[in-house]
Amino acid sequence: MTYHFTNEFHELDKNLYQEYLSKFFNKFHRHIAYGTAGFRDDAQYLEHVCLRVGVFMGLFAKVDNHKVLGIQITASHNPIRDNGIKVSDFDGSMIRPELEKQLEVFVLDPNLDNAVAELVKILTGIKGFDNKNQGMVFVGQDTRPSCPKLVHLIEQGLKSVGTLVRKTGEVTTPMLHHNVWFFNCFPHNLSRSSWTEQFTASYFNTYWTFFNEFMTELGFKKKNDDHILLDLSNGVGGVRIGPFKEALQKYYNLDIINDTEHRLLNEQCGAEFVHKAQDYPVHSIEKLKSYPDISKVRVVSYDGDSDRIVYFLPRSDFKQIDLLDGDKMISLFALYFKKALEKLQTKVEAVNKTGLLNVDLKPSEWVIGMVQTPYANGSSTIYLRDQLKLTTFFSPNGVKNLHPNAHKYDIGIYCESNGHGTFLVKEKKTAELEKYYHLRSEDFKGTPENLQVLKEFLHDVKQLYRFIRVQNQCVGDSITNMLCIEAALATLNMTGQDYLNLYTDLKCKNSKVTIRDKSKLKMSYAEDVVLEPKEIQEKINAIVAKHPGARAFIRPSGTEDIVRIYAESSDSAQVDAVTNEIKEMILADKSIN
């Protein structure tokens, strides 16, 4: 194989690339796709992929000489032997769709010259691209043993095209995305040569500052018998929770389990386990038994890289849990925003009558859009659409699909049922609120009644602004979602039980089955109808028709070599029956086996 990078590429090291490529390409013996959340596989098959992703991102980084891109090595909820690669665009969100497709082509092309030439053609069409630029990429990792080697290969790929690398060490995936967003999009005093820990510290400083202000303004006081028990899935969250753990004691009695045994990553613990098994994570029961009043406890589980979160309420017999999943979380956020906007509208009208301020905010016109996947519990959609009267939209699975759909609304709230999601508020809307953030009623002159109206308006507008700033809007983030859930519950004066009672979940089951070739299944846009082979969907329809009130679908997983089966109904026996019948039908079907 020969490589003809042009000399124009800054500090190009062809030999370095050649050496690594010959060593690792032969291990690359199977098709690898950019799945639901980036590349993911058994770590031993990712060496070549890392090298290629490094070259790709190194070239993409040359679009901007002053900004940075990000790469995170993690396989999130997967077993410890797996690993994966997630990539961040300049705005801190997942890489733009056109380049995501190209990245897959780039990794699979056996001819590197070809791959580079094609990529450069595309990058040339992006404003700012200049192959003499020296880009920079932040590279983070989770706690898996395979990470150091894969990070090293990413680094070699980046360096081979002359791009600068800043290794941020063990960080959660949302922290990596935050660091990129913060450096590129938020006002700060850092430069590319600042200490890595200064970027990382910005994460705590940004979100904690706004949360702390929010809770202080609310007058929230710690209650002695309320406890939060945090399960960190033995993942990278355990490495980075420290400052939050300490600071949060101001408002909550917070205990942490499953934070340091990294070799037991995701085993019987964490958000994926709790969501799928609907069971207590390991070590939680002993801890729960030590609390005086279990009805006052909320258990919170993060996944391995801390981008997903679920809550649950324990029961006194420790046999079942009451799950508060991603659908419940966004229902709470929707309720918070709906009430906050309604209240703010009345405050705007009142303050405008005082003549002290001329406020041009129109909160009642802001559009809140809810984006869910077909895995969303049917009851949540009914609550959001019929009770809260909000727009609901169904997107394919995977944050990369939900996120852009949520961008269409003034406030776009999205989440996968498993707890992966966030809310997005248009920058223009956030700026409209920010205008009032530094105003103080003490600096105005007027009657006491008018000043009181002004004070109340400023309180509400600032609280809404702070709430928005507590959220990491790049990707789903367990830490910031937890802060937002707690801030919303405190504002709405809701207990864990009130949160659970927002609506009653239908019974549901997520199961998996392995077939010979999952790629034979061609799916509809939202991935809940099998388009090909047609007969499979007909058979599913026939099974579901036998169980009135049930809903079920199958879809090939984008992160594992399996097909997922989802079934829901108000009757759990029916859920089991539908699941089993679909499972048997799939295993017996010759067209996919």
Ligand SMILES: CC(=O)N[C@H]1[C@@H](OP(=O)(O)O)O[C@H](CO)[C@@H](O)[C@@H]1O
């Ligand atoms: C049903 C389900 O839980 N699917 C998960 C899972 O994707 P699959 O493509 O279904 O394997 O992993 C993704 C990445 O973590 C997550 O975004 C998604 O929600």
